[in-house]
Amino acid sequence: KRAPKRALRKKNASKNIKALELLDPYAAAARKAETRAMEARAGKKASSASARRLARKGFTEGKRNFFGKVSVQGDVCENGFDLE
Numbered sequence: 001k002r003a004p005k006r007a008l009r010k011k012n013a014s015k016n017i018k019a020l021e022l023l024d025p026y027a028a029a030a031r032k033a034e035t036r037a038m039e040a041r042a043g044k045k046a047s048s049a050s051a052r053r054l055a056r057k058g059f060t061e062g063k064r065n066f067f068g069k070v071s072v073q074g075d076v077c078e079n080g081f082d083l084e
Contacts, residue, residue, distance in 0.1 A: 011019035021028035 013020040
């Protein structure tokens with residue numbers, strides 16, 4: 001005598017792409033395309049964020065250098081108002 005077959009657990013089509021593909025192949029293809037587009041956008045966003053971070057770092061260094069020149073102790077009117 002064979003053992004009774006165990007029923008498979010039903011997958012949620014809104015969370016599982018393979019289950020969605022069985023129900024609606026077009027919706028599954030659209031969802032896969034959207035997932036690929038999201039990943040591409042995330043890559044672009046990361047690269048542009050790192051570029052902005054580098055630009056900001058350069059700006060911060062410039063501010064520090066300027067503040068260092070300006071805050072040097074000495075006679076204020078020694079050279080007029082030249083920082084050089």
